[in-house]
Amino acid sequence: MSERTYDxxxxxxxxxxxxxADRAVQGGLSVAIVESELVGGECSYWACMPSKGLLRAGAALRAARAVDGAKQAVTGEIDVAGVLRRRDSLTSDWNDASQVEWLQGAGVDLVRGHGRLSGEKRVEVTGPDGSLTTLIARHAVAVCTGSAALLPDIPGLADVSPWTSREATAVQEVPGSLAIVGGGVVAAEMATAFVDLGSEVTLIARSRLLGPMEPFAGDLVAQSLTDRGARVLLHTDLVSAQRVDDGQVELELSNGTRVRADEVLVATGRVPRTDDLGLDAVDLQPGSWLDVDDTMLVRGSDWLYAVGDVNHRALLTHQGKYQARAAGDVIVARATGGTIDDAPWGAHVATADHGAVPQVTFTDPEVASTGETEASARAAGRNIRVLDYDLSWIAGASTRSDAYSGQARAIVDEDRGVLIGATFVGADVGELLQAATIAVVGEVPLARLWHAVPAYPTLSEVWLRFLETYGRPNV
Structure with missing residues (x-):
């Protein structure tokens, strides 16, 4: 067994x-990073990038077919092989050489293998060849192992070899039929993608679609999937699963019906990848989410950090990277005796995790949201006003499509006169999201937003319509 020491x-x-790692190296620390799979992680190879690769062709085709003059040029259907080739390009064919090169250029040492905590500031790495290396940290260890798909304990489900998001995004042969169990973002996006790719899709959700979002978001996505030929079964539970003689999966549902499909995708949530991390060696519960403060320091520790999905604050790549920037900087500050800026919105904290998280769901229609929903704001006891607007009424919508449809909602904190949340549903609304996020994070007074003039004709005119709905400020 060899030993190496890093900051x-x-x-x-x-x-x-x-x-x-990058932020810490920029701050002058020596860093080793441990990886048992591909450098670049879930987002690069099995989540964000490949899923958007599968979705883009369908979105582009629908956009062309929605405009007179362009739709006449559409003479065929989606080329599935082309979609998969583009997906493969986005994942670099599941080869992490370029990511490894980036790490080396950044000055970070890569240690291949499975890392486990073996004591305070100690990580034992089992290499692919079985060799053992102990990494000793002078100052800190950061757990950034992410999350994995949850497989619910339903009779027969594990025996049918269900897909998770990994199998769905890495698909090599599109099944003739696909049953999707779940109603969240992964389920909705993969339903959209596989309808585009020609599968007969049945989506089974125990509640409504996109439950944590504004209700109209899930309703519009469910209606679109239905209109495009998918079967959407809401408020329905999966009771059991089995493979039948012809190789298909048969699902028994709580309403007594049975659904058959060539494959079943389970997208019912995530679990932390901490079950084989050696947490018991540092008096933490294996398999648990790691509870952290706003600097990503695990509570009760002065050296262990948990960043990204594994702390269960906001399971989104961009939010995890935001946490990582704060964590890397605060690790440097603590290691070098620097000043800690841990006040709200300080350089060393992830304040935006609390009520200012942006997200785009790449369904048809697209859903973009940030901050509070009406339900979450009322549950928090806020004094709010809800502003709703039909996006099809905006001139910029009519220039994009012959029959644009969409909905927008803003949540206003009446006590402070600021925006605390927004949701947009419609084609290309993801590009509206950063303006909304800036308004929420910056706590921009609505009276000042009257002077942020939206260009005409664009979808951004919705900002003016929100203000007109709210009413002019008292002067």
């Missing part, structure tokens, strides 16, 4: 771990 040891070389 910081990072477990997990996905986007989150890479950013923690």
């Amino acid at each position: 910081l040891v990072v477990i997990g070389a996905g986007p989150v771990g890479e950013n923690v």
Whole structure:
């Protein structure tokens, strides 16, 4: 067994771990990063990038077919092989050589293998060849191992070899039929993608679609899937699963019906990748989410950090990278005796995790949201006003499509006169999101937003319509 010593040891070389490591190196620390799979992590190979690759062709085709003059040029259907080739390009054919090169250029040492905590500031790495290396951290260890798909304990489900998001995004042969269990973002996006790719899709959700979002978001996405030929079964539970003689999966549902499909995708949630991390060696519960403060320091510790999905604050790549920037900087500050800026919105905290998280769901129609929903704001006891607007009424919508449809909602904190949340549903609304996020994070007074003039004719005119709905400020 060999030993190496670094200022910081990072477990997990996905986007989150890479950013923690990079910030620490920029601050003058020596860093080793441990990875048991591909450098670049879930986002690069099995989540964000490949899923958007599968979705883009369908979105582009629908956009062309929605405009007279362009739709006449559309003479065929989606080329599935072309979609998969583009997906493969986006994942670099599941080859992490370029990501490894980036790490080396950044000055971060890569240690291949499975890392486990073996004591305070100690990480034992089992290499692919079975060799053992102990990494000793002078100052900190950062756990950035992410999350994995949850497989619910339903009779027969494990025996039918269900897909998770990994199998769905890495698909090599599109099944003739696909049953999707779940109603969240992964389920909705993969339903959209596989309808585009020609599968007969049945989506089974125990509640409504996109439950944590504004209700109209899930309703519009469910209606679109139905209109495009998918079967959407809401408020329905999966009771059991089995493979039948012809090789298909048969699902028994709580309403007594049975659904058959060539494959079943389970997208019912995530679990932390901490079950084989050696947490018991540092008096933490294996398999648990890691509870952290706003600097990503695990509560009760002065050396262990948990960044990204694994802390269960906001399971989104961009939010994990945001946490990573704060964590990397605060690790440097604590290691070098620097000043800690841990006040709200300080350089060393992830304040935006609390009520200012942006997200785009790449369904048809697209859903973009940030901050509070009406339900979450009321549950928090806020004094709010809800502003709703039909996006089809905006001139910029009519120039994009012959029959644009969409909905927008803003949540206003009446006590402070600021925006605390917004949701947009419609084609291309993801590009509206950063303006909304800036308004929420910056706590921009609505009276000042009257002077942020939206260009005409664009979808951004919705900002003026929100203000007109709210009413002119008293002067």
